[in-house]
Amino acid sequence: MKGGEELKLQTIKGKNKPFKIKTTWLLKTARVILWTLIIFLVFRGIGTMFNSSEAGEAQRVVNTFVEERSYRDRVELEASAFAESFSLDYFTYERGDDYQERLKDYMPSQMSVQNPGHGSIKALSAISYGVEWYSENQLNVKVEVKVRYRITSNDEGDSITEIEDNIFIAVPIMEKEGRYIVEDNPVITSRPQKADAGISFYTDSGVDSAVNNEISQVLESFFNTYYSGSAGEISYYIYDNSKIQGLNNRFKLKRLDSVRAFEGESSNEYFVIVELSIEDAISGLNYKQGYHLNLIKENQRYYVKNFNIRTVNLNIQKEED
Structure with missing residues (x-):
């Protein structure tokens, strides 16, 4: 049971x-x-x-x-x-x-x-x-x-x-x-x-004199063409072959007054500050101009990557050491 x-x-x-x-x-x-x-x-x-x-x-x-x-x-x-x-x-x-x-x-x-x-x-x-x-x-x-x-x-x-x-x-x-x-x-x-603003000059160690002379010769040809040549002629000096409208002999390059070249971001790039004088083709009067440019060297040739007005108070970021 x-x-x-x-x-x-x-x-x-x-x-x-x-x-x-x-x-x-x-x-x-x-x-x-x-x-x-x-x-x-x-x-x-x-x-x-x-x-x-x-x-x-x-x-x-x-x-x-x-x-x-x-x-x-x-x-x-x-x-x-x-x-x-x-x-x-x-x-x-x-x-x-x-x-x-x-x-x-x-x-x-x-x-x-x-x-x-x-x-x-x-x-x-x-x-x-x-x-x-x-x-x-x-x-x-x-x-x-x-x-x-x-x-x-x-x-x-x-x-x-x-x-x-x-x-x-x-x-x-x-x-x-x-x-x-x-x-x-x-x-x-x-x-x-006018504004009460000071002037700041770009200071850095420049390239050696041989490179500076090479760049000066290139830029003399470039600005001669820029003031007197056509867009097609100017594009020969431009890195990406873009068309830039020149002055078509309305003004002429008199001389490069100052060329200061500095090393760029890489070993084949350069930052350049240029002061030059131009002549009015009509009046014969002279005027000073100023630019800063970025150049690149490829196949033993210098090309202008870009250029802008100003030689002072430049908005340039320097790399930290």
């Missing part, structure tokens, strides 16, 4: 125990997977919502900046052109001309425009050189005007003297719906001052 009961009990245990354990493990595993999936989806959804919101806001900020920058660039360009045109008319006057009528094309009809007087002045050129924003659609445009005065000794004009000078003004401009108006009379300003 005991054996049978024991056997029966073992059989029941044998049936129930594995079934119970298996069912619990599956349920727990399923719950864990389910809740993990739910939490993952919830947090992913929240993250996506916030990321989407932040990305959308960032894009709106970028778009607003681009639109504002585009508007300001366009207005500055167009207002400067409008101020230049106005300045040419404002500083062109001769007794008896239609001065007042011409200025009405630029200024409010309510403003009274007076003739300057009995003298004579002619604007030769007007160049804007700066813009200051006063409000969202108002700006002051700085203009340099080159003028010629005709000065007579008496009313009959027996003796006439002509004098040229530069006048600097600030023109108050308003923009409205893509159109412009000079709101008020321009004011005379002082000549702009």
Whole structure:
């Protein structure tokens, strides 16, 4: 009996125990997977919502900046052109001309425009050189005007003297719906001052005199061709054979005043600073010029990789020793 009961009990245990354990493990595993999936989806959804919101806001900020920058660039360009045109008319006057009528094309009809007087002045050129924003659609445009005065000794004009000078003004401009108006009379300003900046010379150990002489001869030929030759002739000296437009004999090379060659990034490359003098083919006047160049030597020939203006304050990064 005991054996049978024991056997029966073992059989029941044998049936129930594995079934119970298996069912619990599956349920727990399923719950864990389910809740993990739910939490993952919830947090992913929240993250996506916030990321989407932040990305959308960032894009709106970028778009607003681009639109504002585009508007300001366009207005500055167009207002400067409008101020230049106005300045040419404002500083062109001769007794008896239609001065007042011409200025009405630029200024409010309510403003009274007076003739300057009995003298004579002619604007030769007007160049804007700066813009200051006063409000969202108002700006002051700085203009340099080159003028010629005709000065007579008496009313009959027996003796006439002509004098040229530069006048600097600030023109108050308003923009409205893509159109412009000079709101008020321009004011005379002082000549702009130059920046208080020093000069930094490039200093490094140069190449030996033999290499420097070789490079000098090459650059003399190059600049002779640059000032007098065609793009095809100049390309002979250029490393990638790119076409560079020359001066076509409008100016001529007089001489190389100074050639300083330095070792470049590799053993066959050179950095060169050149000062030279050129002659105006029309007037015969001489002018000094300055360049810095990068040269490369291949197959016993020197080629110009690039060249740029400036011999001082060069933006050159030297390698650390």
